[in-house]
Amino acid sequence: MLGKIRKKMIAAEIGPIKQVETVVCPICERVIPKPQMDAHHLIPKSKGGKSTEYLHRICHRQIHALFNETALARKLNTAESLKEHPDMQRFIAWVKTKPDSFYQRTSKSDRIKKSD
Numbered sequence: 001m002l003g004k005i006r007k008k009m010i011a012a013e014i015g016p017i018k019q020v021e022t023v024v025c026p027i028c029e030r031v032i033p034k035p036q037m038d039a040h041h042l043i044p045k046s047k048g049g050k051s052t053e054y055l056h057r058i059c060h061r062q063i064h065a066l067f068n069e070t071a072l073a074r075k076l077n078t079a080e081s082l083k084e085h086p087d088m089q090r091f092i093a094w095v096k097t098k099p100d101s102f103y104q105r106t107s108k109s110d111r112i113k114k115s116d
């Protein structure tokens with residue numbers, strides 16, 4: 001029974017791999033479509049941070065546009081503290097009115113990418 005064997009093999013292959021489930025952005029609490037998924041270091045890598053959190057690309061970009069790495073490492077190193085910041089609250093209120101996959105192209109001025 002070829003069919004049976006093949007099925008078994010496929011099951012074994014898929015088994016240990018964790019299926020990608022819906023990821024919700026801890027900043028704006030909307031679902032993150034895969035192409036918009038960005039990993040953010042809650043404590044910047046340059047400050048020894050290791051753990052990352054998935055955010056919308058646009059939420060991620062906003063964080064780095066508003067805060068430098070020192071501020072992120074010292075104070076804004078959790079999604080909660082980021083969300084409490086008035087500038088982020090303004091952004092969250094705005095981005096919530098947009099589709100999950102919304103992404104505004106980076107304007108020239110903030111394209112000068114700070115290392116992440």
Ligand SMILES: [Zn+2]
Pocket residue numbers: 039040041060064116
């Ligand atoms: Zn980041």
Ligand SMILES: [Zn+2]
Pocket residue numbers: 025026027028029030055056059
């Ligand atoms: Zn988001």
